[in-house]
Amino acid sequence: MNPIIDILSLPTPDMEQLKGHLAGVAEKEGTQTAYNRLMRAEVIRGLRKPTLAIYDHTGHLIGGGQKYGLTVANALKEMFDITLILNSEITHQNIMDWYHLDLSSCKIKVIPLEFFRQFDSPHFDPARVSRRIENPFHIISRESGTYDFFINNSMNEMVCPLSNYSALICHFPERRPKSYFYADRYTHIIFNSNYTAHWIERKWKFTPHKHIYPPVDMAPAPGEKLPQKENIILSVARFEAGGSKKQLEMVKSFLKLNRRFPKLLKEWQLVLAGGSADENDYLKTIRETIEDENGDAHIRLLVNTSGDQLKSMYRKAKIFWHLCGLDQTDPALVEHFGMTIGEAMQNRLAPIVFDGGGQKEIVRQGENGFRISSTAQLMRHTMTLVRDPQLLETLGNNAFEKSHEFSRETFEKKVKDFFDLQLNKYRSLEPAPNQ
Amino acid sequence: MTQEKTPNKTQDIITGINRIKEDLQHQMEATANIGDLLKTQIDRDYHLDPWDLSERELDAEMGEKLTHINNDIHLHPESIPLPEGGARAKAKGFLKKFISRTVRLYTDRIFERQIRFNEQVTAFHLATFIRLRQNRDHINALRDQLKTLEEDGEMLKDQLSTLKNQVENTPEKG
Numbered sequence: 325m326n327p328i329i330d331i332l333s334l335p336t337p338d339m340e341q342l343k344g345h346l347a348g349v350a351e352k353e354g355t356q357t358a359y360n361r362l363m364r365a366e367v368i369r370g371l372r373k374p375t376l377a378i379y380d381h382t383g384h385l386i387g388g389g390q391k392y393g394l395t396v397a398n399a400l401k402e403m404f405d406i407t408l409i410l411n412s413e414i415t416h417q418n419i420m421d422w423y424h425l426d427l428s429s430c431k432i433k434v435i436p437l438e439f440f441r442q443f444d445s446p447h448f449d450p451a452r453v454s455r456r457i458e459n460p461f462h463i464i465s466r467e468s469g470t471y472d473f474f475i476n477n478s479m480n481e482m483v484c485p486l487s488n489y490s491a492l493i494c495h496f497p498e499r500r501p502k503s504y505f506y507a508d509r510y511t512h513i514i515f516n517s518n519y520t521a522h523w524i525e526r527k528w529k530f531t532p533h534k535h536i537y538p539p540v541d542m543a544p545a546p547g548e549k550l551p552q553k554e555n556i557i558l559s560v561a562r563f564e565a566g567g568s569k570k571q572l573e574m575v576k577s578f579l580k581l582n583r584r585f586p587k588l589l590k591e592w593q594l595v596l597a598g599g600s601a602d603e604n605d606y607l608k609t610i611r612e613t614i615e616d617e618n619g620d621a622h623i624r625l626l627v628n629t630s631g632d633q634l635k636s637m638y639r640k641a642k643i644f645w646h647l648c649g650l651d652q653t654d655p656a657l658v659e660h661f662g663m664t665i666g667e668a669m670q671n672r673l674a675p676i677v678f679d680g681g682g683q684k685e686i687v688r689q690g691e692n693g694f695r696i697s698s699t700a701q702l703m704r705h706t707m708t709l710v711r712d713p714q715l716l717e718t719l720g721n722n723a724f725e726k727s728h729e730f731s732r733e734t735f736e737k738k739v740k741d742f743f744d745l746q747l748n749k750y751r752s753l754e755p756a757p758n759q
Numbered sequence: 760m761t762q763e764k765t766p767n768k769t770q771d772i773i774t775g776i777n778r779i780k781e782d783l784q785h786q787m788e789a790t791a792n793i794g795d796l797l798k799t800q801i802d803r804d805y806h807l808d809p810w811d812l813s814e815r816e817l818d819a820e821m822g823e824k825l826t827h828i829n830n831d832i833h834l835h836p837e838s839i840p841l842p843e844g845g846a847r848a849k850a851k852g853f854l855k856k857f858i859s860r861t862v863r864l865y866t867d868r869i870f871e872r873q874i875r876f877n878e879q880v881t882a883f884h885l886a887t888f889i890r891l892r893q894n895r896d897h898i899n900a901l902r903d904q905l906k907t908l909e910e911d912g913e914m915l916k917d918q919l920s921t922l923k924n925q926v927e928n929t930p931e932k933g
Contacts, residue, residue: 332772335768336768337772337775339775339776339778339779342775342776342779343779343782346779346783350783350786352798353797353798354795354796354797354798354799355783355786355787355790355796356787356796356797357796357797357798358783359780359783359784359787362776362779362780362783363780366773366776371769371772371773371776372773462793465793466787466788466793466796469787469796470784484793484801486793486796486797500805500807500811500812500816501805502805502807503802504802505805506801509801526811527811577910580910580914584914584917651902653813653814653815654813654814654815654816655813656813656815657815698906698909698910699906699910700906700909700910700912700913701913703910703913703914704913704917707917
């Protein structure tokens with residue numbers, strides 16, 4: 325590194341000398357290494373703003389993981405020249421509509437993956453790639469080497485980072501180290517919860533580096549006029565075809581409670597809100613269960629509801645149910661953090677959630693909610709809250725206090741502080757992490 | 760210093776650097792292997808410990824292995840093709856083929872027995888896999904029954920508690 329800085333520090337740098345030196349580096353350590361050293365020297369000498377790319381192979385779909393990566397971009401857009409790398413088209417307007425983030429100063433670069441054209445799916449699933457074929461994600465690996473900093477927000481360890489600095493944002497380590505596994509080649513692994521960190525250690529056999537909870541921004545704006553709270557139990561989760569979010573169990577539990585406590589629950593309503601790509605069989609079963617046994621129980625389904633209506637439900641509801649992970653043996657199918665729980669807590673709902681996954685970190689038993697491991701416990705704690713409005717309010721207020729830990733402001737500050745440190749190291753003559 | 764405020768000399772440096780970067784990029788594009796870009800081995804084998812796997816991963820692993828052993832049931836060696844080339848090479852090839860055909864009179868019997876064994880083993884593993892799945896379904900059904908009993912138990916406890924409160928709060932008749 326120093327010879328390059330020395331050459332560039334001269335009043336009239338000798339480009340031929342620089343070229344010669346870099347040729348020597350390329351010969352010994354590879355062309356990418358030579359390129360990286362030159363990139364870093366430019367930033368150290370102040371010749372240009374550092375560049376950063378964030379890659380997300382699912383960036384064209386709406387989701388919490390995608391929001392995480394784009395909020396990182398939002399936090400860093402003053403510090404870096406940012407490029408968002410995607411495999412399918414989206415626009416700045418999409419980002420604004422979906423996440424209320426103004427990333428118009430960031431470039432969008434779409435790199436199509438030819439290998440996935442043969443599958444009739446909007447998902448570029450890395451599980452389809454085996455050692456027997458050439459890694460289709462290496463086109464992204466190569467692209468990563470043209471930036472100072474590269475962030476992979478993909479849950480896709482098949483991208484080999486070639487940049488000077490790289491970070492892999494891990495929402496959960498779904499894949500075991502097998503073919504084309506490069507998670508251990510990143511400078512830092514950023515993880516979203518201690519639950520995720522535990523499984524990174526178990527599955528990938530190394531310790532991840534930096535914990536940053538996902539950004540949750542469903543809190544009321546300062547001065548916002550809030551509606552009166554109503555007797556609503558709310559659940560917000562996708563209506564997955566496999567039933568992993570357990571809405572059917574919620575419906576059955578609520579119906580049982582209504583049969584047992586008709587007077588106490590007369591004014592209460594269960595609202596299940598969530599997205600569904602299509603009218604799948606699981607959703608159909610839920611509807612049929614409600615119709616068959618509804619009686620006097622008030623159960624409402626809000627499928628693919630608007631953001632405004634969802635917000636309105638959060639403002640009005642008192643209790644939040646979340647059972648993802650119940651009866652589940654696969655750790656990948658347990659909530660890694662639970663963003664909707666965070667959203668509920670920001671609106672002073674008392675959460676009753678499954679006792680597992682990332683939920684254990686954010687809901688403290690009896691303090692800001694309840695954690696349960698059976699539908700029997702779910703029903704018991706719900707009736708405790710229905711009978712004790714004072715306790716319900718206390719838990720809701722405590723949940724709100726806890727929710728500051730994963731607000732968008734907290735998230736962006738942590739991201740800025742972390743990357744500020746990395747950029748300062750990059751600008752100094754400290755040995756580059758990937759060299 | 761940003762590019763907008765850069766005096767001419769610095770702009771020359773930037774232009775010169777960009778040319779060098781362009782050259783390096785062409786070289787990188789021409790390098791077929793990613794590892795060669797860094798002169799390092801980036802791919803390696805990983806040992807998978809089956810004890811570490813979750814239920815779903817074990818299912819997938821068993822399914823994959825079952826497919827492999829099913830594909831490898833038949834293990835007759837491929838016939839030796841006649842070589843191209845001069846008379847010597849062709850003579851060598853004919854000799855190899857003759858020896859192979861002679862030996863096969865004996866080895867074929869061994870291969871047939873091995874193939875029958877492979878078929879039995881594959882069928883056995885498939886049956887084991889199916890049996891495990893059935894056991895899992897039974898366990899899930901039992902678990903659902905237990906859940907219902909637990910819920911009913913909670914309801915009964917709650918009813919008893921309500922009755923107890925009612926009895927305690929009912930004034931004694933004088």
